[in-house]
Structure formats: structure tokens, C-alpha cells
Amino acid sequence: MxxxxxxxxxxxxxxxxxxxxxxxxxxxxxxxxxxxxxxxxxxxxxxxxxxxxxxxxxxxxxxxxxxxxxxxxxxxxxxxxAGQGGFGGFGFGGGGxxxxxxxxxxxxxxxFGRSGGTRRRPSSRPGNDLEYRLTITLREAATGAKKKIRFARREVCGDCNGSGATSGTQPQACVECAGTGQVRRAQGFFSITQTCTRCRGTGRIISNPCSRCSGSGRFRSERELSVDLPAGIDTGSRLRLSGEGEPGDNGGPRGDLYIFVEVEADEIFEREGNDVVCDMPISFTQAILGDKIRVPTLNGEAELKIPAGTQSGTAFRLRGMGIKDLRGYHKGDQIVRVQVETPTKLTREQRELIEKFQAISNDKTYPLYHRFLEKVKKSLGG
Ligand SMILES: [Zn+2]
Ligand SMILES: [Zn+2]
CATH class of the missing domain: 1.10.287.110 (DnaJ domain)
Structure with missing residues (x-):
């Protein structure tokens, strides 16, 4: 050579x-x-x-x-x-x-133009932010919840304190870019700046990489956190856990963790702002005679009085049984919309009773129907 x-x-x-x-x-x-x-x-x-x-x-x-x-x-x-590192070391002048x-x-x-005194560290940079998508139930959104989340993030390697260089050694500034991570190349009239390929933009070369982190100064690890979700949270809400993101460089602070909340659709309730709506079937006899029924709520059950003569689609409001406002003390309502169920399978006896009822019904039994017929007659020029 x-x-x-x-x-x-x-x-x-x-x-x-x-x-x-x-x-x-x-x-x-x-x-x-x-x-x-x-x-x-x-x-x-x-x-x-x-x-x-x-x-x-x-x-x-x-x-x-x-x-x-x-x-x-x-x-x-x-x-x-030869005397010090033995085989495998990066000896000077050997590789060309x-x-x-x-x-x-x-x-x-x-x-930094210094020639003594305190040494300036390379500029510190905060770590990247992380995102986490958290799906919760409507009930959790309504009452607030403590949720455990697990996510992967990088930690600073403790063996090398994040330098990536094996204990007792230091990373060296890259000669190609003089530690800047950027190289300038002249191209005609222009000079363009590119990321240094030798150090891949880090500005540093590590001759003896730390064995634990393979010279990266970081390792991936799983982090578990307990997150307090406030009552009233909704799809699209974003929580910031400051300092739970990726580690910073050169002593810079950690980034933040952003939790994006998504509230699952519920089988029974539909959310409308801070109110919840539920459609509840009732029997046609309950609608006629009136009844006290049990209705499901976000945190259990409640009693609801159905007055005699309730029409299908009537909405009843249970005050304060909805979702707490995220930013206030106000609580939404639960709205129960009753749907009168028409029986489709009748026994012979049931059928006979209904037919008997039908036979003795008149305009007074069905005032809405009667009024509608009047309107139709009028509009046809009767
Ligand atoms: Zn290390
Ligand atoms: Zn370089």
C-alpha cells in the first residue's frame, strides 16, 4: 500500500x-x-x-x-x-x-472561536414528539377514566450516557464536515450544502461504539404510563404529556407525548354534544295504558314514567344524566326516545281480543287519524 x-x-x-x-x-x-x-x-x-x-x-x-x-x-x-488496541482497532494511517x-x-x-476556558457543548436539541391513539368507551368518556397505555420510545443509554462511545472514550468530531454534519460542495457558481455522508449528519464519529446501544446512544424500550382522562372528553380531544416523547440531543429536553382520543360508538347511546340519546322500544299496551319503565343510563339505570297515551317517537329528558362538560360544571341530559313496538306474532286469543277492540273503536279512539282524513277531504275540494 x-x-x-x-x-x-x-x-x-x-x-x-x-x-x-x-x-x-x-x-x-x-x-x-x-x-x-x-x-x-x-x-x-x-x-x-x-x-x-x-x-x-x-x-x-x-x-x-x-x-x-x-x-x-x-x-x-x-x-x-498494535501495542494498545490490538486487532480490530482503528489504527491511524492503516486504512488509507x-x-x-x-x-x-x-x-x-x-x-465557537474559543481557545481555552470553558468548553462549549454542541447545541442541544429537544427530542421529537410522539403520538398515541387511544380508543375509549363512551362510558369512560362520560365519567372520566384512568387508562394505562404502553408505547415504545427511545431511552438514553445509561452505559455511555447517550454518547454512543464505549465507556472511557469520547466520540470524535467528523473530519469530513469538521463536526458540523454538513458539507459544502462547489458546483459551478453555486456551493451546495449536503448532509455529510461519513457521519450521516451527526458530526461525530465513534470509533469504539458502546456495546449496549451499538453506538446509537439510545435504545428502544417500552414505556407504561397511567393517563387521567377527564370526564367529557370526546373524539378529537388531544392530551399533551409533556416530556414523555423522544429524548433530546446533547442534553436537550425530551419531546412531548400527544394522546389523540377516539370514543368508540356505543350500542345503546348516541352522543350529541353533552347529551346522550337512546331509542327505547315500549309495548303498544304500555303506550296506551302508561307505565313506569327502567331505562339504562351511562352509570346504571333510571326509572322513567310513561304517561298513558304516549305516541311513538316521543322523547323524554332525564336531566343531568348525560355527559359532564369538559370545561365546566354543566352536565348534559339523557334523552329517551320511545318507539312503540307493533306485535307481529299473535296467538288466536290475542287476535280475537284485538279484533274485538277494533270493532268497538271509532273516530274518538283515533283523533289524529280522524283529523287527518278531514284535512284530505278539504284539500280535494269537498
Ligand atoms: Zn450506549
Ligand atoms: Zn461528517
Whole structure:
């Protein structure tokens, strides 16, 4: 494998062979700033230069590597990994893939124009919101309910504190994009910004991924929550559980969990705002004679008095037996619409009785029918 001839690291950084660690660091920061893609507009030569500078600094900032370099020059680096990492390690200079990871923190010093003092962390971002669709019964909507929900979300890996790098190591800023996650490429007159393919936009490279989370810094887990649904909730209601969404990046807060409520159709009741309507069959004798009947309600049963002579379709109102208003103290009503059931299968005896009843009925028995006939006669010009 042919290696291109490399420039001397001290020359690259513009320092003497006896320079102190601090002098080396200052020289590096100055150069890294100068050749940063944001300054050079993604110039390819500058990018290559930056890689060389990073490589030089990575060696010279480490006393062991620097001593080896002083003794063996560039050849020393090829063996650098062997003593420490053994097989499988990502040794510098071995792959020829152009990959060098600059120290993360140093890079952010460059990005934010600092050369010492407190180190700025990369900008934090809040996590994504999550959605959950919750179906409840009408009775639950009417009275309010405590519901257990289970959903999958990601958690920050505790082994690596979300960095994705195995304990004791740090993610390194991606050299391709200088930790920005974006690369600029010149195209004719334009320069376009694209997501860095090397780090997939994260700005970081992890050489020794955490084994628990495979370097993602997150793992999927099931979360169980108890949700309090207020009485009066309806289809289309949205509840926000703040801080129950996906974890944020770089210490950013968690996103929120939005619960979208859907109230199932009920077999007996139909909701109309805060009222509930139920159609209840009654017998034609109950309609004629009147009766006290039991009607189902949202929370049990109630008694309803049917007066004698009740017509089919008459609606009775049970006050305050409906659904509580979501934003107030008012409670809706239950409306019972009675439907008079006409018997279809009669015994001989029943039939005889009905026929007898029919025989002794007259206009007074059926005043509505009688009045209707009068109207018809009139309209036909009688
Ligand atoms: Zn981890
Ligand atoms: Zn990158």
C-alpha cells in the first residue's frame, strides 16, 4: 500500500520541535480555524489540509504518540495501534480511507472561536414528539377514566450516557464536515450544502461504539404510563404529556407525548354534544295504558314514567344524566326516545281480543287519524 509522502507534523503546525503542549494546541486551533469549511467554502484543498492538520495535532498532543513520532517519524504511527488496541482497532494511517478523527472538544473550540476556558457543548436539541391513539368507551368518556397505555420510545443509554462511545472514550468530531454534519460542495457558481455522508449528519464519529446501544446512544424500550382522562372528553380531544416523547440531543429536553382520543360508538347511546340519546322500544299496551319503565343510563339505570297515551317517537329528558362538560360544571341530559313496538306474532286469543277492540273503536279512539282524513277531504275540494 503506497502512502503519499507526508509533511513533517511540526512544520505543518508551524511550531518548533521543542514546542510546549500549549503552543501546539494554540497553533492547531489557529490553523483549524483558518481551514475550516465554513471559512473556505468547502474548498477541497483546504479540506485535505485540515485533515493533515488534524492528523498532526492528534499525534503531537499526545505525549506518547509524540515521543514515538519524534523517534520513528511517520512510520511510528503505523504501529501505534498494535501495542494498545490490538486487532480490530482503528489504527491511524492503516486504512488509507482518509479517516482521522479530530478531538471533539477541540473542534468545538474552533467552531465557537474559543481557545481555552470553558468548553462549549454542541447545541442541544429537544427530542421529537410522539403520538398515541387511544380508543375509549363512551362510558369512560362520560365519567372520566384512568387508562394505562404502553408505547415504545427511545431511552438514553445509561452505559455511555447517550454518547454512543464505549465507556472511557469520547466520540470524535467528523473530519469530513469538521463536526458540523454538513458539507459544502462547489458546483459551478453555486456551493451546495449536503448532509455529510461519513457521519450521516451527526458530526461525530465513534470509533469504539458502546456495546449496549451499538453506538446509537439510545435504545428502544417500552414505556407504561397511567393517563387521567377527564370526564367529557370526546373524539378529537388531544392530551399533551409533556416530556414523555423522544429524548433530546446533547442534553436537550425530551419531546412531548400527544394522546389523540377516539370514543368508540356505543350500542345503546348516541352522543350529541353533552347529551346522550337512546331509542327505547315500549309495548303498544304500555303506550296506551302508561307505565313506569327502567331505562339504562351511562352509570346504571333510571326509572322513567310513561304517561298513558304516549305516541311513538316521543322523547323524554332525564336531566343531568348525560355527559359532564369538559370545561365546566354543566352536565348534559339523557334523552329517551320511545318507539312503540307493533306485535307481529299473535296467538288466536290475542287476535280475537284485538279484533274485538277494533270493532268497538271509532273516530274518538283515533283523533289524529280522524283529523287527518278531514284535512284530505278539504284539500280535494269537498
Ligand atoms: Zn450506549
Ligand atoms: Zn461528517
Amino acid at each position: 503506497a502512502m503519499p509522502k507526508q509533511q513533517d507534523y511540526y512544520e505543518l503546525l508551524g511550531v518548533s520541535k521543542t514546542a510546549s503542549a500549549d503552543e501546539i494546541r494554540k497553533a492547531y486551533l489557529k490553523l483549524a480555524h483558518k481551514y475550516h469549511p465554513d471559512k473556505t467554502g468547502g474548498d477541497k484543498a483546504a479540506e485535505d489540509k485540515l485533515k493533515e492538520i488534524n492528523q498532526a495535532y492528534d499525534t503531537l498532543k499526545n505525549p506518547e504518540k509524540r515521543a514515538r513520532y519524534d523517534q520513528y517519524g511517520h512510520m511510528g504511527e503505523q504501529f501505534a495501534g 480511507g482518509g479517516g482521522f478523527e479530530a478531538p471533539f472538544d477541540d473542534f468545538f473550540d474552533v467552531l
